[in-house]
Amino acid sequence: MRPHELTLTAAADAIRERELSPVELVDSVLDRVEEVDPHLGAYVTVTAEQARRTAREAEQEITAGRLRGPLHGIPMGLKDLIDVAGEATTASSRVRADHRAEADSTVAAALTAAGAILVGKTHTHEFAYGLTTPQTSNAWDPNRVAGGSSGGSAVAVAAGAATFALGTDTGGSIRVPAALNGVVGLKPTYGLIPRHGVTSLSWSLDHVGPITRTVEDAAVVLTALAGHDPRDPASRAVPATNYRPDAGPDLKGLRIGVPRNYYFDHVTPEIETTVRRAISELESLGAHLVEVEIPMTRYIQATQWGLMVPEATAFHEKTLRTIPELYQPDVRILLEAGELMPAGDYLRAQRARTLMQQAWARIFEEVDVIAAPTVPLTAVQAGDDAITWPDGTIEGVSDAYVRLSAPANITGIPALSIPVGHDTEGMPIGMQLLSRPFEEPTVLRVGHAYEQTQLVRPLAMA
Secondary structure: OOHHHOOHHHHHHHHHOOOOOHHHHHHHHHHHHHHHHHHHOOEEEEOHHHHHHHHHHHHHHHHOOOOOOOOOOOEEEEEOOEOOOOOOOOOOOHHHOOOOOOOOOHHHHHHHHOOOEEEEEEOOOHHHOOOOOOOOEOOOOOOEEOOOOOHHHHHHHHHOOOOEEEEEEOOOOOHHHHHHHOOEEEEOOOOOOOOOOEOOOOOOOOEEEEEEOOHHHHHHHHHHHOOOOOOOOOOOOOOOOOOOOOOOOOOOOOEEEEEOOOOOOOOOHHHHHHHHHHHHHHHHOOOEEEEEOOOOHHHHHHHHHHHHHHHHHHHOHHHHHHOHHHOOHHHHHHHHHHOOOOHHHHHHHHHHHHHHHHHHHHHOOOOOEEEEEOOOOOOOEOOOOEEEOOOOOEEEHHHHHHHOOHHHHHHOOOEEEEEEEEOOOOOEEEEEEEOOOOOHHHHHHHHHHHHHOOOOOOOOOO
16 A cells, blocks of 8 residues: 555554655655646645745654654645745635735644644635535546535545544535545534634535544644634633544444434435435444434525625625626626625514524434534536436435535534445445434444454545
8 A cells, every 4th residue: 555545644654654655655655646636726826845844854853753643644635725924825716816814823833742743735616605616526436526515624534635624614615525535534513623714615514524534633733623712702622632533433322313304305316225325324323313304404405505605795795896807707696696686685584593503413312422414425527517316306416415415514513424334336335324413422422432343444535
């Protein structure tokens, strides 16, 4: 196995045991970037020279007995909304062509302190305002969408062009590309990971989180990132926690909620079959399955868009008026639409969110985790704008991909997407696990338990 194929935890173990050096790992990942990125387009910029220099420094530190922890010497990609001092934060937009970050974001600073090594900045759907990341190709089939908006991060991890990456999630933008590319994506509880220095799409919905190859890897990254920063008004003070799950797969006594409505409506038969099979696997590990009713489903889409659209437009108010021609047409239309939304609609969306949070809290009095599909269908062909369901319903691609992920953003609860299989065309299928606020240890425990029952997953070979 070549170094770039290693999971984060496997690479960390090898570095700790002096079986692998950070220089060897970074060189392998950069070679992989050179091999696959010309036809995948995961990266906006690759910081190869800086990465190699940092890897040499990490090797010297580790040789001298100063290992900082499991991220020391590990190559990462950062979504190009995340500030790194001296580097551009383009948000994959011409609007930001001349931008340079003056300081590290909180998350970049935390990862640097932990010894992680930046390989490059990964593509996003422009300003994270979309679910496809059109400039990036799916890691399993370059003719299909990568998913968005953290498409570059997910593709880089899936293809071995980063050992882990960070994304952001406002309506599914970590979980959707993770599911479509067969990797793990964690949207943590709102406020658990500080967002200072991260370009916003929608202040009240934005989250930062890891994209990795395994659940254990995600837990390692979360441990380094979780914490309070007063510069993010939403940031919550929580006790320092090691999120790495226990080794055992036993789920005895855990209550898994299986939705009887919404999450299995308008999904492809292969998604439903595969996810239900994965849920049965959780039952075989000792979990107790409980049917649950998802509340207020008719309001989910309106609430998501009612919050996100005006907040995004407010963030872009100045540039939308001065240089509107620099935005891509799809994003510009959404931003201009936000100027037409009445304040009353935004306030009603806020009230609906509060009622939804209360209703979901009542569900978690009955169950510990809800298991459901991450997306209703696998990656569509690039350029497809809409899906026609068997009953004749036509749904836009972005609406379809956001539909099952939006509830976790509206309510702020943690949601973990894990790979659970492939369709007949070989495209990955994801299942998401949701729980109460700040119950990341629970969703990570369940995801890790499931993962241990499966064969090792290869890298995407697109």
